[in-house]
């Protein structure tokens with residue numbers, strides 16, 4: 001029998017991100033997945049509105065946070081993992097290939113002091129590694145393609161697929177960031193679609209095509225039947241061609257250069273300088289060939 005966690009989604013309309021609290025109702029233990037730390041690039045302000053909403057939910061329901069999980073180093077928002085660890089004491093985790101993403105971006109940022117060894121997280125998951133949320137068994141699938149380090153958390157009958165498959169009417173994630181690969185993404189998607197048909201899939205973003213209300217939950221069966229990129233372009237070659245053509249048209253996420261330097265450091269903001277203020281650093285002309293939008 002596959003156990004069913006209670007899943008609550010928290011949609012962030014600023015970044016179209018979906019954050020999750022995954023609860024084992026029997027033990028009231030939970031995992032938080034992909035929490036967002038708010039940032040406004042125009043003013044440079046940071047805030048913890050999204051993360052505090054999650055903390056309120058956890059407190060009101062008397063839940064015990066067992067894990068703070070990220071699916072990949074995000075390119076469009078800051079991770080609130082560090083903030084939530086400080087608030088709850090729960091361990092942070094990500095996939096072990098994060099070290100490859102650290103090495104890549106350490107070069108791009110010319111950041112010799114960054115330890116590219118994953119030591120910024122409490123736990124680095126290996127491919128196929130198992131753990132528990134309360135009494136519910138969980139397993140890690142490596143799902144690279146969108147990033148080198150992307151993973152899927154399968155927790156009971158629910159898979160947190162983040163930026164692989166979006167909702168069926170929206171398609172799939174882009175594969176053109178440094179370290180991205182459309183053919184690899186196709187393989188990762190096939191692995192997710194080989195889970196049982198009734199597996200609940202929870203996506204990491206919803207860009208609300210056509211202005212519809214935000215949605216985040218589907219099933220393997222629905223994705224196989226209706227995903228606009230997968231059902232219409234079923235072979236690897238067709239998918240890769242469509243994915244690469246679309247990626248050429250997409251401007252970089254507006255926060256990619258802001259976010260990666262926070263997220264490859266486990267969600268830590270830069271240390272304050274002598275005046276007590278924190279500063280970001282931007283490489284110029286590093287993402288050659290990127291679409292200007």
Ligand SMILES: N[C@@H](CCC(=O)N[C@@H](CS)C(=O)NCC(=O)O)C(=O)O
Nearest residue numbers: 075076163172173174252253254255
């Ligand atoms: N306009 C958004 C784009 C964000 C973006 O590129 N999202 C990635 C996931 S991190 C993606 O796969 N997007 C697919 C798409 O836009 O079609 C931003 O600037 O933040």
Ligand SMILES: [Fe+2]
Nearest residue numbers: 074075146163
């Ligand atoms: Fe992403």
